[in-house]
Amino acid sequence: MYIKEIMWQTISYVSTADPSLTTLEMEDLFQLVKQKNNDLGITGILLYSDGNFMQILEGEKTYIHELFSKIEKDERHYNVIKIFDRQIINPCFSKYHSDFKVFGESYSHNELQNFLEGEKSYNPDNYKSVSYLTKKFMKLS
Ligand SMILES: Cc1cc2nc3c(=O)[nH]c(=O)nc-3n(C[C@H](O)[C@H](O)[C@H](O)COP(=O)(O)O)c2cc1C
Numbered sequence: 001m002y003i004k005e006i007m008w009q010t011i012s013y014v015s016t017a018d019p020s021l022t023t024l025e026m027e028d029l030f031q032l033v034k035q036k037n038n039d040l041g042i043t044g045i046l047l048y049s050d051g052n053f054m055q056i057l058e059g060e061k062t063y064i065h066e067l068f069s070k071i072e073k074d075e076r077h078y079n080v081i082k083i084f085d086r087q088i089i090n091p092c093f094s095k096y097h098s099d100f101k102v103f104g105e106s107y108s109h110n111e112l113q114n115f116l117e118g119e120k121s122y123n124p125d126n127y128k129s130v131s132y133l134t135k136k137f138m139k140l141s
Contacts, residue, residue, distance in 0.1 A: 008091060009059065010087075012055065012085075015079055016078055018075065030046065040059070040063075042059040042064070044057045047137055049138055054133070054134070092122075092127070093119055116135075
């Protein structure tokens with residue numbers, strides 16, 4: 001029997017959030033993204049800090065590219081700059097996370113650290129670069 005191998009792709013970008021987005025709209029976005037991605041088996045992370053988003057998406061190549069072109073056109077953000085767009089052997093994340101945002105004082109420091117620690121055992125090879133990028137973005141180091 002021939003089993004078609006999945007071509008895994010990962011895309012990461014940073015962008016500027018539309019400054020007119022309310023906290024409620026932002027919460028809705030994070031909720032929607034988490035739900036949709038977990039339903040569709042897309043893994044990764046969505047971060048928000050100081051007016052900027054950073055996202056890592058992982059999944060089947062064609063699907064990830066389609067999703068990214070949709071996200072790019074979303075008017076809730078602009079100045080979308082790709083950090084990487086490459087094929088991977090295995091996904092780095094075990095699920096989709098979008099709970100890490102910096103709104104005023106609600107800094108989800110420990111949650112992000114704990115999450116990254118967990119992901120470290122899931123895929124140690126990819127842990128280093130992902131951990132570096134996300135920590136820099138969230139100003140954890
Ligand atoms: C910063 C940002 C990140 C987003 N990330 C995702 C995502 O990971 N998955 C997703 O389905 N939609 C994401 N969206 C929303 C999509 O742009 C789009 O609105 C949503 O997928 C609904 O598309 P549909 O109306 O074709 O179903 C994101 C939007 C923004 C502004």
